[in-house]
Amino acid sequence: MTNWLPSLQTGSGPLYVRIADEAEMAIKAGQLAHGVKLPPQRDLAYDIGVTIGTISRAYALLRERGLVTGEVGRGTYVQATGSDTDHPSRDPISITYGGTRTIAPPPGKLRFDTTAAIDVGQAETVGQIMAEIAKAHPGEISSYTRTLSPDWLEAGRRWLSAGNWMPDAEQILPQLGVHAGVNAVVAAVSGAGDRIVCEHLTYSQIARSATLMGRQITLVDSDDDGILPADFERVCAREHPKAAFIMSSGQNPTLSCLPLQRRKDIIDIARRYNVWLIEDYLYGGMIADGIPLLAELAPDRTFLLNGLSKSVAAGVRGGWVACPPHMSQRVRVTQKMVTGGLPFLLAELSARLVLSGAANDIRDAVISEIGAREKQVRQLFAGHAFRSRPRLPFLWLKLAEPWLSGTFKQAVLDADVLIDDEDEFKPARSAKVFHHVRIGFSEGRDRAIAIEGLKTVRRVLDQSPVGTSAIV
Numbered sequence: 001m002t003n004w005l006p007s008l009q010t011g012s013g014p015l016y017v018r019i020a021d022e023a024e025m026a027i028k029a030g031q032l033a034h035g036v037k038l039p040p041q042r043d044l045a046y047d048i049g050v051t052i053g054t055i056s057r058a059y060a061l062l063r064e065r066g067l068v069t070g071e072v073g074r075g076t077y078v079q080a081t082g083s084d085t086d087h088p089s090r091d092p093i094s095i096t097y098g099g100t101r102t103i104a105p106p107p108g109k110l111r112f113d114t115t116a117a118i119d120v121g122q123a124e125t126v127g128q129i130m131a132e133i134a135k136a137h138p139g140e141i142s143s144y145t146r147t148l149s150p151d152w153l154e155a156g157r158r159w160l161s162a163g164n165w166m167p168d169a170e171q172i173l174p175q176l177g178v179h180a181g182v183n184a185v186v187a188a189v190s191g192a193g194d195r196i197v198c199e200h201l202t203y204s205q206i207a208r209s210a211t212l213m214g215r216q217i218t219l220v221d222s223d224d225d226g227i228l229p230a231d232f233e234r235v236c237a238r239e240h241p242k243a244a245f246i247m248s249s250g251q252n253p254t255l256s257c258l259p260l261q262r263r264k265d266i267i268d269i270a271r272r273y274n275v276w277l278i279e280d281y282l283y284g285g286m287i288a289d290g291i292p293l294l295a296e297l298a299p300d301r302t303f304l305l306n307g308l309s310k311s312v313a314a315g316v317r318g319g320w321v322a323c324p325p326h327m328s329q330r331v332r333v334t335q336k337m338v339t340g341g342l343p344f345l346l347a348e349l350s351a352r353l354v355l356s357g358a359a360n361d362i363r364d365a366v367i368s369e370i371g372a373r374e375k376q377v378r379q380l381f382a383g384h385a386f387r388s389r390p391r392l393p394f395l396w397l398k399l400a401e402p403w404l405s406g407t408f409k410q411a412v413l414d415a416d417v418l419i420d421d422e423d424e425f426k427p428a429r430s431a432k433v434f435h436h437v438r439i440g441f442s443e444g445r446d447r448a449i450a451i452e453g454l455k456t457v458r459r460v461l462d463q464s465p466v467g468t469s470a471i472v
Contacts, residue, residue: 002036005047015050016057020065023058027067027078035410038068038076069406069423077406110453111443113418115252115393116314119445120365126313129352133345140344148174148347155351156320159359160281160306162288165296167304167322173332174347175319176339178282178307182245183209184335185303185321189276190215190242197235197244198427199227201434203252203280206245207427213338217428220244226251226258229265236273243276248294250283253396253425253438255387257284260291267298276324277302286311286367286391300324303331308350310393310442311363318350367391373441376451380458393442399435403465408437411460417453 006022008015026032039047041055059076062068068076134141156172175181183206186196192214198207199222207217218239221231227246235241246266249257258266270277279294285306295304299322307319323331335342353359371390378388385398399408409421420438439457441450 016054019058020061023062032078034078036078110417112440113420115440115442117310117312118366118369118442122313122362125358133348145342145344152347152351155354159354160304160320160322162293171323171328173321173328175321177317177319178305180339181305181319181321182206183338184331185278186210187334187338188331195239195241197241200430200432201425202427204425204427219428226256233269236275241275243278245278247280248284249289250287250392255389255396257289263294270301279304281306282310283392311366312359380454394438394440397437405437407465412457415456415460417456
């Protein structure tokens with residue numbers, strides 16, 4: 001822990017802003033290096049003669065600026081920045097953050113903070129189809145996309161299907177991936193200041209995007225099976241949200257799957273309180289657990305989304321949304337406003353991958369490789385509490401005492417492996433502490449390298465936090 005103290009002799013404006021500005025300057029100057037623990041709020045407040053509330057607001061502002069990360073019970077730590085002087089050889093623009101995740105990792109680190117589709121050689125198929133499109137449609141590639149091909153809608157209809165159920169083609173819209181699709185839906189069904197329901201742990205980038213659009217996030221409690229209907233009703237009655245973001249199967253990061261009765265209860269509550277349901281089926285489509293979708297049970301109230309990024313090719317950015325009746329045109333307009341429009345090449349490529357059967361073939365190969373790696377995960381982490389599924393590329397690991405999520409993530413990073421701490425999946429401030437980390441294992445084409453990385457994580461897990469500095 002550092003003995004850093006801010007100077008309040010200069011500057012103007014609220015004290016908490018001046019303290020945050022001083023800390024930011026110290027971080028960028030290298031005086032507060034990556035990984036340094038900031039003084040406890042109570043101690044710093046006493047040392048400089050301000051209230052704890054002032055320090056709390058300053059630290060919160062630093063988190064919003066992406067300069068620090070923190071967890072209840074362990075403190076606040078400086079994150080890496082482009083001017084981190086502890087690494088003078090590092091490209092100054094190579095380290096940036098979204099939440100607590102390193103977008104561009106330091107060289108030599110194995111990325112277990114990603115769940116993109118495993119490389120099974122799909123680039124060759126993608127390249128062949130792109131060449132065919134360029135030859136057949138030179139005019140469409142050089143111009144803007146103004147119409148939607150029936151093939152694009154049929155491809156989405158097939159990819160969004162589950163069991164014997166398929167959405168209607170006229171309700172389908174191709175998207176720039178699921179994330180962009182959710183943003184378009186949020187923009188379509190809500191306005192500035194409206195509330196969107198999220199779980200305490202979820203794919204938090206959706207919440208951050210919604211916040212940037214002026215929406216507010218309200219949290220709902222969950223258990224091992226997913227959202228608790230009783231708490232969902234409490235939130236709906238008190239907060240009057242416009243929509244709820246729900247990963248019904250293969251929830252990220254907990255891997256939960258909502259039981260059928262719980263889905264029916266959530267739908268009933270959503271109807272009574274006039275709440276739209278946004279169902280992210282990106283991982284659920286890989287599980288194919290046979291439980292009816294929210295969209296199947298309530299097509300009048302549910303936007304269903306799925307895409308290619310986890311099971312076919314993340315770089316393609318292909319996805320689709322099935323809208324409730326009479327909502328597709330509205331979402332198409334907001335999609336244009338939010339994303340700038342749909343590229344012809346992406347939509348045509350995604351459609352051809354699906355309609356040719358290539359996407360299914362690639363998905364089968366990816367899921368087969370995931371299964372082989374997940375089997376190794378079960379062996380390597382035997383004796384520890386974790387959740388995994390044979391068709392999904394990550395595990396949700398509960399940390400043994402005395403590990404905390406952030407300190408474990410840093411210890412694993414010191415051993416050259418990047419993972420996600422639980423803060424990465426918190427869509428809003430929460431007093432809940434879970435002591436979990438998410439470990440993806442889809443990185444790289446070579447399974448042996450992935451297994452060695454998992455062994456490294458296990459070795460760190462078996463160490464005491466006080467001894468991790470010596471781990472290599």
